[in-house]
Amino acid sequence: xxxxxxxxxxxxxxxxxxxxxxxxxxxxxxxxxxxxxxxxxxxxxxxxxxxxxxxxxxxxxxxxxxxxxxxxxxxxxxxxxxxxxxxxxxxxxxxxxxxxxxxxxxxxxxxxxxxxxxxxxxxxxxxxxxxxxxxxxxxxxxxxxxxxxxxxxxxxxxxxxxxxxxxxxxxxxxxxxxxxxxxxxxxxxxxxxxxxxxxxxx
Amino acid sequence: xxxxxxxxxxxxxxxxxxxxxxxxxxxxxxxxxxxxxxxxxxxxxxxxxxxxxxxxxxxxxxxxxxxxxxxxxxxxxxxxxxxxxxxxxxxxxxxxxxxxxxxxxxxxxxxxxxxxxxxxxxxxxxxxxxxxxxxxxxxxxxxxxxxxxxxxxxxxxxxxxxxxxxxxxxxxxxxxxxxxxxxxxxxxxxxxxxxxxxxxxx
DNA sequence: CGTTGAGTTCAACACTTGATGAGTTTCCGG
DNA sequence: CCGGAAACTCATCAAGTGTTGAACTCAACG
Numbered sequence: 001x002x003x004x005x006x007x008x009x010x011x012x013x014x015x016x017x018x019x020x021x022x023x024x025x026x027x028x029x030x031x032x033x034x035x036x037x038x039x040x041x042x043x044x045x046x047x048x049x050x051x052x053x054x055x056x057x058x059x060x061x062x063x064x065x066x067x068x069x070x071x072x073x074x075x076x077x078x079x080x081x082x083x084x085x086x087x088x089x090x091x092x093x094x095x096x097x098x099x100x101x102x103x104x105x106x107x108x109x110x111x112x113x114x115x116x117x118x119x120x121x122x123x124x125x126x127x128x129x130x131x132x133x134x135x136x137x138x139x140x141x142x143x144x145x146x147x148x149x150x151x152x153x154x155x156x157x158x159x160x161x162x163x164x165x166x167x168x169x170x171x172x173x174x175x176x177x178x179x180x181x182x183x184x185x186x187x188x189x190x191x192x193x194x195x196x197x198x199x200x201x202x
Numbered sequence: 203x204x205x206x207x208x209x210x211x212x213x214x215x216x217x218x219x220x221x222x223x224x225x226x227x228x229x230x231x232x233x234x235x236x237x238x239x240x241x242x243x244x245x246x247x248x249x250x251x252x253x254x255x256x257x258x259x260x261x262x263x264x265x266x267x268x269x270x271x272x273x274x275x276x277x278x279x280x281x282x283x284x285x286x287x288x289x290x291x292x293x294x295x296x297x298x299x300x301x302x303x304x305x306x307x308x309x310x311x312x313x314x315x316x317x318x319x320x321x322x323x324x325x326x327x328x329x330x331x332x333x334x335x336x337x338x339x340x341x342x343x344x345x346x347x348x349x350x351x352x353x354x355x356x357x358x359x360x361x362x363x364x365x366x367x368x369x370x371x372x373x374x375x376x377x378x379x380x381x382x383x384x385x386x387x388x389x390x391x392x393x394x395x396x397x398x399x400x401x402x403x404x
Numbered sequence: 405c406g407t408t409g410a411g412t413t414c415a416a417c418a419c420t421t422g423a424t425g426a427g428t429t430t431c432c433g434g
Numbered sequence: 435c436c437g438g439a440a441a442c443t444c445a446t447c448a449a450g451t452g453t454t455g456a457a458c459t460c461a462a463c464g
Binding site: 029030032033110111112113114115116120123127128135144147148151152154155156157158159160162163164166167168169170171172175178179181182184187189190191196197198199 | 231232234237265312313315316317319322325326329331332336349350353355356357358359360361362364365366368369370371373376377380381384385386388389392393398399400401
């Protein structure tokens with residue numbers, strides 16, 4: 001039986017297969033490193049079909065990042081409850097996201113963000129508009145303090161993800177997440193609600 | 203004995219020019235994003251000359267990373283002095299390195315490390331052999347505790363560098379470094395020498 | 405002088421990348 | 435059962451990549 005061209009019989013789940021393959025590829029190689037050809041091969045499909053569904057590589061990437069990244073959940077999950085344990089809940093929700101099914105997308109995002117220019121800019125504005133604007137009111141401080149506090153906490157968590165999920169340095173990579181929650185939680189708590197002498201006037 | 207005939211090295215500035223251009227390019231674009239042709243153009247030179255001097259792109263990159271990255275200085279600078287202020291001195295030395303002339307190389311390293319596979323592995327082993335092996339004895343704890351403590355502190359600093367120098371998110375990017383020292387120092391101090399209940403048995 | 409050999413350039417190879425447009429096969433509503 | 439549309443593939447393009455080898459320039463030596 002000769003390989004036939006044209007429409008495949010049966011289920012049109014191809015689009016999801018491509019998205020899935022794209023997520024894996026972006027997570028492993030980053031935006032630049034992942035080629036459309038590799039993604040197509042991973043999905044068992046012709047490269048042109050990727051363009052047929054998603055247009056350009058940019059759009060594919062954005063589509064890949066669409067639903068899986070929603071920091072709103074994390075923010076809400078962390079800020080519900082008493083104020084004195086925001087840090088611990090924040091770290092716990094953050095790690096749960098990376099360990100969950102949406103984790104590969106997050107790895108892809110982190111890898112790609114550092115790699116190319118436009119993703120960096122995109123991510124920067126994403127942080128400003130999506131994270132800061134939503135998290136600042138929850139703290140109930142003046143804006144200047146809140147911005148620095150939140151970016152400090154976020155940078156800490158970003159570094160943790162970088163070391164644990166991208167670089168995979170031990171023993172951080174295989175430590176139980178609750179261990180990290182106990183270790184990092186208080187530090188995040190201090191950034192968000194604690195006294196920071198020498199940083200803000202008392 | 204040295205009967206070297208032929209053209210004498212009348213203009214060896216070119217090699218340095220290429221190295222300098224390479225450092226900038228790698229810092230801006232990362233390993234993959236920086237092309238040999240772009241580096242050559244930046245140095246006002248033919249692409250083939252880059253290969254004449256450095257062989258392959260890998261070797262060029264390694265040469266670029268050679269001298270500028272030496273964490274030994276930071277470790278020594280931080281661990282000289284009383285034990286109760288290691289954290290502050292560590293953060294101060296770390297930020298000074300990124301703000302100094304060797305900073306661009308560090309940015310290049312961070313950008314590239316996240317981008318490609320072999321640089322990630324290279325960096326991971328670099329951390330293990332160069333940083334851990336040197337820093338562990340200074341803490342005077344058992345190895346298991348020391349490894350986790352140091353990687354926690356290092357991941358925090360890496361995240362700080364990522365946010366401040368690569369992604370450039372405000373207000374972190376333009377905050378005075380002493381402000382960050384005051385903010386981050388105590389957290390690092392706690393990771394290195396403080397009590398970590400729930401992490402290690404008391 | 406002529407030879408030497410480092411500094412430098414030119415042109416090209418072999419390859420990969422993202423993207424297109426035409427063509428083929430199947431499905432589904434009328 | 436027919437015709438349009440969706441799904442799918444093939445061949446191909448124009449750029450850009452790292453790398454190579456031959457050739458040219460030119461200062462220093464014998």
